[in-house]
Amino acid sequence: MFDYSxxxxxxxxxxxxxxxxxxxxxxxxxxxxxxxxxxxKDDIVMVSGIGCASRLPGYVDFNxxxxxxxxxxxxATGVKLSQPKFHVIVVSGDGDALAIGGNHFIHACRxxxxxxxxxxxNGIYGMTGGQYSPTTPYGDKAATAxxxxxxxxxxxxxxxxxxxxxFVARGSSYHVPQLDxxxxxxxxxxxxxxxxxxxxxxxxxxxxxxxxYKNNLDMMKWQRDNAVPLAKAQTxxxxxxxGKFVTGILHDVDRPEYVDRYEALIESLKGGDK
Amino acid sequence: xxEAKYTFVQGNTACAEGALYAGxxxxxxxxxxxxxxxxxxxxxxLPRRGxxxxxxxxxxxxxGAVIGAALAxxxxxxxTSGPGFSLMQELIGYACIAEVPCVIVDVMRGGPSTGLxxxxxxxxxxQAKWGTHGDHPAIAxxxxxxxxxxxxxxxxxxxxxxxxxxxxxxGDEIIGHMREKIRIPAPGELEVINRKLPDGxxxxxxxxxxxGKNPACLPNFGKGRFHVTGLNHDGSGFPTMDPSIVQGxxxxxxxKVYHQRELIDKVxxxxxxxxxxxxxxxxxxxxxxxxxxxxxxxxxxxxxxxRPVTLWPFPKKEFRAAxxxxxxxxxxxxxxxQLRTVAExxxxxxxxxxxxxxLVNGEPLDPEFILDSIKKCCLK
Ligand code: SF4
Numbered sequence: 263m264f265d266y267s268x269x270x271x272x273x274x275x276x277x278x279x280x281x282x283x284x285x286x287x288x289x290x291x292x293x294x295x296x297x298x299x300x301x302x303k304d305d306i307v308m309v310s311g312i313g314c315a316s317r318l319p320g321y322v323d324f325n326x327x328x329x330x331x332x333x334x335x336x337x338a339t340g341v342k343l344s345q346p347k348f349h350v351i352v353v354s355g356d357g358d359a360l361a362i363g364g365n366h367f368i369h370a371c372r373x374x375x376x377x378x379x380x381x382x383x384n385g386i387y388g389m390t391g392g393q394y395s396p397t398t399p400y401g402d403k404a405a406t407a408x409x410x411x412x413x414x415x416x417x418x419x420x421x422x423x424x425x426x427x428x429f430v431a432r433g434s435s436y437h438v439p440q441l442d443x444x445x446x447x448x449x450x451x452x453x454x455x456x457x458x459x460x461x462x463x464x465x466x467x468x469x470x471x472x473x474x475y476k477n478n479l480d481m482m483k484w485q486r487d488n489a490v491p492l493a494k495a496q497t498x499x500x501x502x503x504x505g506k507f508v509t510g511i512l513h514d515v516d517r518p519e520y521v522d523r524y525e526a527l528i529e530s531l532k533g534g535d536k
Numbered sequence: 537x538x539e540a541k542y543t544f545v546q547g548n549t550a551c552a553e554g555a556l557y558a559g560x561x562x563x564x565x566x567x568x569x570x571x572x573x574x575x576x577x578x579x580x581x582l583p584r585r586g587x588x589x590x591x592x593x594x595x596x597x598x599x600g601a602v603i604g605a606a607l608a609x610x611x612x613x614x615x616t617s618g619p620g621f622s623l624m625q626e627l628i629g630y631a632c633i634a635e636v637p638c639v640i641v642d643v644m645r646g647g648p649s650t651g652l653x654x655x656x657x658x659x660x661x662x663q664a665k666w667g668t669h670g671d672h673p674a675i676a677x678x679x680x681x682x683x684x685x686x687x688x689x690x691x692x693x694x695x696x697x698x699x700x701x702x703x704x705x706x707g708d709e710i711i712g713h714m715r716e717k718i719r720i721p722a723p724g725e726l727e728v729i730n731r732k733l734p735d736g737x738x739x740x741x742x743x744x745x746x747x748g749k750n751p752a753c754l755p756n757f758g759k760g761r762f763h764v765t766g767l768n769h770d771g772s773g774f775p776t777m778d779p780s781i782v783q784g785x786x787x788x789x790x791x792k793v794y795h796q797r798e799l800i801d802k803v804x805x806x807x808x809x810x811x812x813x814x815x816x817x818x819x820x821x822x823x824x825x826x827x828x829x830x831x832x833x834x835x836x837x838x839x840x841x842x843r844p845v846t847l848w849p850f851p852k853k854e855f856r857a858a859x860x861x862x863x864x865x866x867x868x869x870x871x872x873x874q875l876r877t878v879a880e881x882x883x884x885x886x887x888x889x890x891x892x893x894x895l896v897n898g899e900p901l902d903p904e905f906i907l908d909s910i911k912k913c914c915l916k
Contacts, residue, residue, distance in 0.1 A: 274774065304758050309604070320765070320774060325757040328765035329609065330630050336597035340604025341757065342614070343588045344562050348608070348757065368601075369593040403788075510721065525589060529586045 263441055269293045269303070271323050282478035284435035284461025285382055292353070292380060293322070293439055295445035299349075307348045309338040311363060313355040314389045314463075315382035332362030335370045338377050346521045350376075351449070356383045357395040360416055364396070371425035374453045375520040380445065381418055381456065384463040392466030393521040403470040417492045418458040429455035435462065436485035437509065444511060446508050453519045460485060460507055540722045546686040548573035548615075549895035550597040550718055551641055552581065554689030555613050557720070558728055560639070561587035562567070569653045570709040571643035574615035594619035597757035599627040599640065606636045607764060611730075611755035613692060615641035618651060620806050621660055622667070625710040628702050629668035630766045632789060635744065635751065637696040637731055641705045644819075651687055655898030656709035658819055661874040664704045665848045671786060673866040676704040676801060676848040678818045682716035687726070688845065695800055699793055700751045706847065708870070710820040710900055734759070744785070745771030751792050763816025794849055802815040802845040803854050807833065814862040814888075815916055816855065816879055818847055820900065821868050826856060827903035828868075837915065852882055857885045864914045868893035868906045889913075 270293075279285045296306065306324040310316035312331035319326035325348070329337045333350045342350045359367055359381050370377060386404065387393040394404035394411045397418065401410045422430045429451040433441035441459065448455035462468060462485070464478030475481050492510035495503060545553070552574050555563075557582035563578040575591070582589040588605070592598040595616050602612040608801065616624060621642040631638055646652025647659040660667075664676040675695055679688040688705060696703040732753040734740035739760035740753050747753070752771075755762060766784045767775040774781065793800065804822075807830060813832065822843040832839035842858045844851050859865055865888050867876045876892045883890075893909040895901045 305759060307608075309755055320763060323761055325761050326763045327604070327757075328763070329603075329768070330626055330766055333600040333627065336592060336600025337604035337607075339590065339592070339597075340562070340564060340601035340610075341608045342604075343590055344605035344608035345757065365593050367598050369597070410870070453824040486755075504598060516546075524583070528583050528586050 263399070264294055264297070266293055268355045269297065269323055271321055274321050277321055279314060280465045283314070284463070285318065287350060287438065288380065288382055288441070288459050288461060289318055289321070290350060291441045292376065292445055294442050295449055298446050299449055301349050304460060305347065305349055307338070307341050307350045308333045308353065309341065309350060310353045311358040312389070313358045313387070316358060318353045328508050332358055333366065334358065335366040335379065336365060336378070339370065339375055342344055342377055343521055343524065346525065349449070352377055352379045353407070354381055355388070356381060356385060356397040356418070357387045360396040368425040370422070371422050371427040371454055371456070371518045374426060374428050374517050376452055376454070378448045378455045378457070381458045382423040383418060383458050384461045384467065386463050386464045386467035388466050392470065392493060398432040402467070404467070417514045422456040426454070427456050427513070428453035428515050430458070430462065431456070431511045432458040432507065432509050433462040434485040434489050434509065436482050437489060440509065447511060451514070452497065453517060460489070540725065540761060541720050542717060543720060544715055544717050545682065546573060546713050547632055547679070547682045547718055547869050548643065548713065548717045549577050550682045550703065551615070551689045551707065552577035553720060554686035555639065555693065556581055556585070557654055557686070558611065558690045558693035559730070560613050560693065561585070562602065562605040562612040563589045563614065564592050564598040564605070564612070565614050566592055566598050566616065566747065568595070568617045568620045570712050571615045571617045571641060571707070573712070574641055574643070595617050595623040595632050597625060599624045602638050603627060603634070603636045605633055606638050607658055611697065612640040615643065616645045617645045618645050619649065621663065625663070628636070629670055629672055631702040632668070632672035633766055633768070633896040634764050635700040635754070635755070635789065636702070637700050638702050639687070639692045639696050639705065640702055640817060641707060641725055643707040643709065645709050646896070652898040654709065654822060656870060656900055657896065658708055658821060658870040658874065661818070661847060661871065662877070664706055671790060673785055673790045674848040675701065675793060675846070678706040678847045678899065679711060679845070680819050680822045680843065681711065682714060683718040684845070685711060686718055686720065692725050694727065698729050700731065700754055701789070701881045703795060706819065708819050721784055721883040722765040738889065743769040744769055744773045746788055746820065749792065749795055773823040786875070796847070798842055800846055800849065801851055804843040804845055805844070805850045805858060806841040808842055808858040809859065810838050810842040811913055812861065812863045812867050813837060813839040813910070815839065815841045816865055816867045816875060817841060817869065818844055818875065824901045824903045824906055825868050831903060831907060850878055855882055863890050864889055864893045864910070865892050866893060866906070866914065868901055870895050870901050897909060
């Protein structure tokens, strides 16, 4: 059995998350993946914004930085560029990463700076009580969409890839062994890596979708039944894929990394004016 | 390299040079007129010295990167102007509560909104103090010459590092773009203060527990795996809602600044001792006021200038003392009365009537305008 206690600030537990929340599952997956890298705890900086998922850094025994809503990636960029020796991991909810933090998200992708972003994507603003987010499914009810959400949702992976991220994977809180693998590969990838983790918030989202889910177990079953591995998805038509989500390592390319480029610039300027 | 040198540069360049002198090794910024030359100079100089420059996607991200870098151990700075300064307000509050040293340069321009991007103004005097939500310490320095853009930037870093708090430099379009000859002191000539690091192994378990009246030391990331948050927190840095702790820590981040003013306070007084007409002015408006004082003195009028170089915290005691003998307190400024509202709270207007002189048309405030404005009311 994996010993989580060596990586947790045990005295800070229990965590604030609701029973049945996906965040704990993803946190454990993240810790297992980190353990597999063999990185020292002093060499890891974990950064978050604001929201339920963003409380995670308070529970883990690394250098931890709980920033302002949406801004985690900008703080992380400063940490990484200042001290490239750190492994910088950003944890963020969908509202945090993609709405208020959307600008930082696309530019971190474009820069291809060596950070790993885990998006705890439950399609809702949990902490503020269930308002619709950029990944709330069209038509779902939310505290600010009592008549159903009128906005289409982001495809996080397509957005990341389009903006220039060099590693993009999608998993779910149901498919845990796969998630461990995706996160491990994201962590060890050189460049900006994004793992979009489809998970569930029963407390503020599931409960309101009376026709979809009876309980939070139904939300897990939804993940089980609607995840389509990439290889299979490639054989399916867009109609067949409707309402489902594609999982796997969706994008993995090599491109010069930002901090490396900066270090090379410093090196090239040594020895006076050029 | 070890000698002082003279150079002829614009204020924004002097500011960047001051930052480098103070050991700044990280700059995050976003282009905005009239501050951009600070970023341009840093983008050239920092990589030559092994430092880091990054142009972020907006001003919020710029200050975010600066705070992240500061926590990783850098001496970090950003520079902006009016609209960008407005965007930075949220994270200025973050740096205050999380006690992260950093320097924010605001080269003021006309406002509100996009206003007059290329024209001078003193539009952010109050925003520098009250811009971010919540009670917080505010330190703002306001140079009135190119040389002071250099020396005040060094001082801004010293104060930021010592107190673990953001320090704001209020330049303006005139000071930022004007060229003057300045003396760049030899290395070691000006004091450079670095943040207090924990002794020994560099670990500090209570990075938010003050050491007497001094701020606690700030370990660099990598030492002791501490936690930083914008939530109210206890001495260890972890969130708390315990009323007795929150009350104390909210007061402490302000008290640490207001109870230790030696490093912060700085005022220039020109012929204040017997002044019947006392000018209260800052930044480029003070240059014009200084000239107005000279003209008035040549006419036998006892005029003087009280110029806060540190605007926030405001030098209340000294100002009151300087105003004691005055018949009028004239406040020339390139806004509609921001400094005046400060003066109103400090002195008894029935004894020392306050005479506002305000210009917000994008033109520089000049001595003639000041003298014209006060002719009727103050000069018989
Ligand atoms: S509100 Fe939702 S996201 Fe937040 S802890 Fe509860 S279940 Fe998780």
